[in-house]
Amino acid sequence: MIKEGKAIISVKTQKIPTRKMEVFYNPVMKLNRDLSIALLIALRKRKMVVADPLAGSGIRAIRFLKELPKGTVKKIYVNDRSVVAVAAIKKNFRLNKIKNIAIDQNDANEFLKKRKFDYIDIDPFGYPGPFIDSAFNSINTAGILAVTATDTAALCGSARKACLRKYTAINFRNPMMHEIGLRILIGWVARNAEEYGKKIEPILSYSKDHYMRTFVKVKKGGKHELGMVWLCDNCLSFGENKKCRCKTKMLVVGPLWSGKIGNPKIVKKINKINSSKFMDLLQKDTESNLVGHYDVHEFASRYKLPNLPNLDEIAKKSKGIRTHFNPLGIKTAKNPKELLKIIENLSEVK
Numbered sequence: 001m002i003k004e005g006k007a008i009i010s011v012k013t014q015k016i017p018t019r020k021m022e023v024f025y026n027p028v029m030k031l032n033r034d035l036s037i038a039l040l041i042a043l044r045k046r047k048m049v050v051a052d053p054l055a056g057s058g059i060r061a062i063r064f065l066k067e068l069p070k071g072t073v074k075k076i077y078v079n080d081r082s083v084v085a086v087a088a089i090k091k092n093f094r095l096n097k098i099k100n101i102a103i104d105q106n107d108a109n110e111f112l113k114k115r116k117f118d119y120i121d122i123d124p125f126g127y128p129g130p131f132i133d134s135a136f137n138s139i140n141t142a143g144i145l146a147v148t149a150t151d152t153a154a155l156c157g158s159a160r161k162a163c164l165r166k167y168t169a170i171n172f173r174n175p176m177m178h179e180i181g182l183r184i185l186i187g188w189v190a191r192n193a194e195e196y197g198k199k200i201e202p203i204l205s206y207s208k209d210h211y212m213r214t215f216v217k218v219k220k221g222g223k224h225e226l227g228m229v230w231l232c233d234n235c236l237s238f239g240e241n242k243k244c245r246c247k248t249k250m251l252v253v254g255p256l257w258s259g260k261i262g263n264p265k266i267v268k269k270i271n272k273i274n275s276s277k278f279m280d281l282l283q284k285d286t287e288s289n290l291v292g293h294y295d296v297h298e299f300a301s302r303y304k305l306p307n308l309p310n311l312d313e314i315a316k317k318s319k320g321i322r323t324h325f326n327p328l329g330i331k332t333a334k335n336p337k338e339l340l341k342i343i344e345n346l347s348e349v350k
Contacts, residue, residue, distance in 0.1 A: 007062040009092040025057040033060050037067050039204055042269035047074035048118040053108035055080045058089035062096050079104040079111040109134040116140050123148040136196045139218050150211045155181030171253045175295035178207040179325040186214050186257035190224040197221040205261040206282050225259030228252050235336045238292045262286040281324035293323050293331040309346035317342045
């Protein structure tokens with residue numbers, strides 16, 4: 001028996017969750033579910049028709065029904081293609097005294113085709129690609145689409161061919177790979193929206209543990225903020241300029257999302273509902289217009305700096321911020337030469 005939030009479920013667990021689990025439940029994804037609930041509370045939406053096409057143990061649907069304000073959910077439809085999972089979902093609903101829920105045992109895409117939804121949660125084990133078309137076909141205008149990707153090797157550039165094949169994007173391992181990976185995911189969602197004459201607005205997006213997650217509001221068609229980023233492997237500069245001031249050939253990543261990764265006002269509300277150091281950093285990231293960040297330890301190693309000042313001091317002096325993407329990361333508009341001078345001056349003071 002596992003308690004999460006206000007839900008109680010009966011499920012077999014494994015130290016490392018795998019696809020082979022008969023009923024999928026991953027305790028590491030608790031934050032994923034916590035923030036889903038906090039987001040819907042912050043949005044104050046009413047009478048939503050909700051889809052959980054990859055339900056596993058049913059924990060998300062149970063928590064939605066028990067923790068969201070009354071009237072938020074009009075109807076929730078739950079699905080899993082596994083017979084064993086559906087049996088577990090029914091058992092867990094009984095444990096939580098939840099009745100009259102529509103439970104389906106079907107392929108996720110077939111399930112989504114049956115009706116229109118105001119909120120769809122695509123939370124697969126791995127790549128979300130097989131479900132994105134059905135999701136855009138089934139989401140209502142002004143609806144919320146949540147997309148999780150756990151294939152971070154592809155998104156972060158460790159598996160470059162997989163990134164190109166799955167997300168039609170170029171990437172490679174680099175000091176800001178988690179930010180680039182998340183922006184590639186959002187950009188990929190945006191490009192898929194365009195295929196259906198739709199536009200997205202990211203409301204909340206983040207990178208955590210072994211996964212990346214974005215919540216987007218789906219609107220009628222329009223242009224997206226997509227672009228490429230050039231990185232210098234020599235001086236560590238990055239941006240939209242194809243030529244580096246140090247005259248080293250720059251490497252390109254993208255296409256990716258070049259706008260804000262979320263709605264600052266909504267993320268601020270979420271932070272009040274579910275406050276944490278992680279959310280403090282994410283709120284600052286969401287407020288920022290900067291694409292990219294420096295890994296300060298990588299920076300110090302590259303420039304052979306013997307002493308590294310406190311990261312908060314570096315962020316303050318560089319008029320930047322700490323970032324949730326990297327515990328050693330700083331977002332600043334300063335170029336490498338300017339940042340180097342700031343770090344050297346701080347080191348001298350010490």
